[in-house]
Amino acid sequence: MSYDKRVDGRGFDELRKMEAKVGVIPRADGSAYFSMGGTSAYAAVYGPRQTYPKFLQDPSKGVLRCHYAMMPFSGAGDRVRPGPNRRAKEISLVTTNALLPAIDLHEFPNAIVDVFISLPETDAGSRCAGICAASLALADAGIPMTELVGAVAVGRVDDKVVVDLCYDEEAYEEGEVADIPVAMLYNKGEISLLQMDGKISKDMLLEALERAKKALTFIHDVQVKALKERFKQVENIE
Secondary structure, eight states, X not given: OOOOSOTTSOOTTOXXXXXXXXXXXXXXXXXXXXXXXXXXXXXXXXXXXXXXXXXXXXXXXXXXEEEEEEOTTOSSSSOOOOSOOHHHHHHHHHHHHHHGGGBOOTTSTTEEEEEEEEEEEOSSOHHHHHHHHHHHHHHHTTOOBSSOEEEEEEEEETTEEEESOOHHHHTOOSSOEEEEEEEEETTTTEXXXXXXXXXXXXXXXXXXXXXXXXXXXXXXXXXXXXHHHHHHHHHHHO
C-alpha cells in the first residue's frame, strides 16, 4: 500500500506551523520558546555560574548541561510520570552533544551553563523542538556561539520520504516507518545529531537528509527572526 496523502494534509516536504520567541522567562539568564505543530518547548539558561559539586569542574573550559523534561500533562495519551527517566536522560545527553559544537565555553573555566528544557505539549519531534529552543536561549543568554543549531525530524512513512513527522505518522501501522531526528549547524552545514528509529534504505536515507537540510534553512530563518525581534525589544527599552 502506498502512502499517498499525509494524515494532516501537508505536502511531503512541508513543515508543520512553527513559532519562535526569545526572552520569555524573566528571571532566566536567557530563554526561548519554540513550537512545531502540536509540540512546544520552553528553554531557560542559567549561568555561567560556579560548578557544584566541584568534581564536575573543568579547569580549561566551562561545562554545558542540558535537562530535558516533558510535563505530566504534555502527552496526548497517558499522563507522563514526573521526574527523570531513561528517555529524558538520553535526550538530555544528545541535546547537549548537538549544541556543544556551536558554543565556546573556554572563557568560563570551572563554570557550568545549565539549560532546562520543558515541554508542555508534545506531538512528535520533541527533542528537535527542544534543541531549537535551547539554541535560541543560549544566544539570548549571551553565551559565545559560532552559530545557531536547528533540528527537525525526517524519515519514511511506508514508501514516502517525509519531513517533520507528526505523532500519527510515527504510529503508522500500514507500512514501515523510520523517524530520523537531525540537528545541524546551519552555516557550516555540519550535522551534530543524527538518530534513527525504524528501517530505511540507503537511497531513502540520503534523500531524507537532503530534505532535512532544506527544512533546516527555513527553521534557521525562523530562529533568526525571533532573535532580531528580541534585540528590537531590548533597544526600545533602553
